[in-house]
Amino acid sequence: MKSRMSRREFIKVAGAGAASLGLSSCTSPRTAGGDKATAKRPSFVIIFCDDLGYGDLGSYGHPTIRTPNIDRMAAEGQKWTNFYAAASVCTPSRAALLTGRLPIRSGMCSDKRRVLFPDSAGGLPQSEVTIAEALKDAGYTTGCIGKWHLGHLPQYLPTRHGFDSYFGVPYSNDMKPTPLMDNEKTVEEPADQTTLTKRYTEKAIGFIEQNRSKPFFLYFAHTFPHVPLFASRTFKDKSPRGLYGDVVEELDWSVGRVLDTLRRLKLAENTLVLFTSDNGPWLSQKLNGGSAGLLREGKGCTFDGGMREPFIAWWLGRIEPRRTIQDIGSTLDFLPTILSLAGAKAPTDRVLDGVDISPALLGTGPSGRDVMFFYRGAKLYAVRKGQYKAHYITRSAYGKDQEAMHDPPLLYHLGHDPSEQFDVADKNPEVLAEIRKEVALHLANLTPGEDQLAKRISSN
């Protein structure tokens, strides 16, 4: 803590300035003088929570939820403060993360139903290319643990989308019958949710141990803190925040176990770990829902509380510790970023909405993302460009209220006004004009996919 390296020194020592980022041999500052890391492709772990709010971690300001492991992860890595899930509800958000494409393109969002349900007949189309598929083609071992929610019929399961293995629940834990699956087989029904986080974590550790000697990709998507809330006996009734806190503190424990495993196996300097959540807190659940901190609204909503998330990136020796990143980023960016770092090919025959944010991760440049689109269902509600966010349509999270149309749109400066309280549209006509151009460009380039969420088994 005393003699911290300057940013420049860090980049030099870590070799992040080299042209072939992620592929070059590098001597980490931690192993300098010791055994040199061999030139090998990095592994990747995505830890994805369900309904965790922007304000639900100690390092993001929560006063009573204790998250020492995630906070340490942030201290050893980067903490982002303008990072977005790609949708405000589960199914579209996950589709976007795995494909790098807005869910409107894959048909994984709809104005009829907001997510997939047990009676849904749709799912992520086979034509979509997931991170797992692209990495598998490049020789990676791929594993999916946890909640899927991109189609539970056999043809849509993780094992049909590039994952070598799967262990988890196929949709949300409030949807009956909540089966637990091992690859394509249901092994428990209903799943015992009290031990889910624990069992997921054991599986994750096992996966990492098994694949220690080769490059791997683990997509670890927790079932919680989505309601109904369950914590194991070790965490039940322990948190000052009550049951919601118990559940998040068990997730924190899980994060610690995963990072400890990487350290123990000496993989920490060759593994990029990304921690975030699918959408904001489910506020209508009251004490069983989380907190968006100072952000407006929560899950289901296109105000920032619905989509801005904690995001922590960790890679010992490659990502400079103790940095707060204000660049805009999104889960949409995971695919291009990961494929770039892996030296794998991203699909070139389709529109990708993600950008490669590895320069921001490695300290060599900005994230490259300047624009973020906020969809509700299949409809574009809001657009962020730089610090400004324009709301063309607003609607409360789960209310029965009608859409409110805004012309001119509501305009907020998110740097000055992260809580989206003070409309500055009348003072910034040129900003509105710029955003209008972005929207036109976006729409001109948009071919909506076939609606997957409207399909039902009964009507199939």
Place this chain on the structure above:
Amino acid sequence: MKSRMSRREFIKVAGAGAASLGLSSCTSPRTAGGDKATAKRPSFVIIFCDDLGYGDLGSYGHPTIRTPNIDRMAAEGQKWTNFYAAASVCTPSRAALLTGRLPIRSGMCSDKRRVLFPDSAGGLPQSEVTIAEALKDAGYTTGCIGKWHLGHLPQYLPTRHGFDSYFGVPYSNDMKPTPLMDNEKTVEEPADQTTLTKRYTEKAIGFIEQNRSKPFFLYFAHTFPHVPLFASRTFKDKSPRGLYGDVVEELDWSVGRVLDTLRRLKLAENTLVLFTSDNGPWLSQKLNGGSAGLLREGKGCTFDGGMREPFIAWWLGRIEPRRTIQDIGSTLDFLPTILSLAGAKAPTDRVLDGVDISPALLGTGPSGRDVMFFYRGAKLYAVRKGQYKAHYITRSAYGKDQEAMHDPPLLYHLGHDPSEQFDVADKNPEVLAEIRKEVALHLANLTPGEDQLAKRISSN
């Protein structure tokens, strides 16, 4: 970062388990094996902001205000999440901090005027004993830099309340004519506020340098981020949060300069530094006011947003780094805590409302505070006991609305519900009974002081 000491090991090495805390010779973990610290009394620095909100620092969750120095202070020390200023506006809050007594006892709160104004004839009574007076009696050099606001007539100035020296403005910076004083002399009028933070900081560094060889107490009370906002040229137009961010980022710079000075002079292991603010954010100032994060309401209000504050305690080698403390604490506790650590005597002829929280600081026990009283003016509005807070009266911060009386009181569980949203009074009659007892005990033991805030020069 790799091999952090366990809490037990830290306490052992730091010698914090010794009976004579703060007075015993101790070998710090950082200097172990090197030159041993000699047994000497610790110095104290209180850095006190004006109207900084609970959510206004990076380490407390603000997404766009950059506070790397304060965040580092938190990482090297303790970050408290249930810490309260003693009042929701300036004058009573400061009186309480310096005396360890609720302002109702010293007469430094009133139902007629909420703070002192330039036409006020009152001030902190000479009968009150400040931290400075008690430490001066114990041989400390004492300095006050910044905003005073406890009486600007000569008999109430810092130099009449135990401070050897004073440099600053005697009341809020929105009150004309805002003179700048050196000891008891006005040296600039109106004060050039653009350079105030910078000049305060230079004075603070000078004070520390001058007193490096003897125990000192510095009460460094910033003028900002109270409106009107001013930042020096170096910080103006730099923060993504706009002017408010510029101002807070300059305060952050100032904190870094003070801590660097302590490090450079090798005083860091013998100086306890306490950072906090006088009350919550002034929300009615809109973009010129701060954020209470997830807390309800702000300055002027007895909801937590009005009085809960960031509080960071830093003492290298004595306070275990990287700890989040959820114990309840208050600026009321500064006097007993500091005097205890200094081996100085606290006044015994009067009621003190503060408790010695040094066990929580040094990791040897809990803070000892279980109850917190929330006054508005001279009237008790709310009481926190443990995790529960009962509101007998509520009223919006600065609104012209009437008081709303609650019988039974509104009851919130602040652990589960830090945003004070879900009344649980009907489920917890026994908690209400406990709190009623605390109130009775408190009131039985209360003699209000003569109202100092109602006195005006014209009517004097």
